[in-house]
Amino acid sequence: MILRTDKLPPDLPERPEIHYPCTWVYKVIGENSTLLHDIIVAACAPLPVLVTPSHTSSKGKYHSLNAELLIPDESSRLKIYESLKNNPAVKIVL
Secondary structure, eight states: OOOOGGGSOTTSOOOOOOOSSEEEEEEEEESOHHHHHHHHHHHHTTSOOEEEEEEEOTTSSOEEEEEEEEEOSHHHHHHHHHHHHTOTTEEEEO
């Protein structure tokens, strides 16, 4: 994926340079924490991932989990993000 900086608004900062491999953390939000955990592990496979609880909404409807792993390259980082984002059980990926 190539980011065209000539199409960005002038007040938007440039994309940060990421040096791979690096540790990356995704925050994944949805309604079922057990299902989210399984989705994260599947999206990150075969890479090992540490999944930890982050927050639960005040009424207990939404849960966020942190997924931390060593990402080898940008293509892997984006593939995992897309896999998480496109799962219907995942409400938000940060």
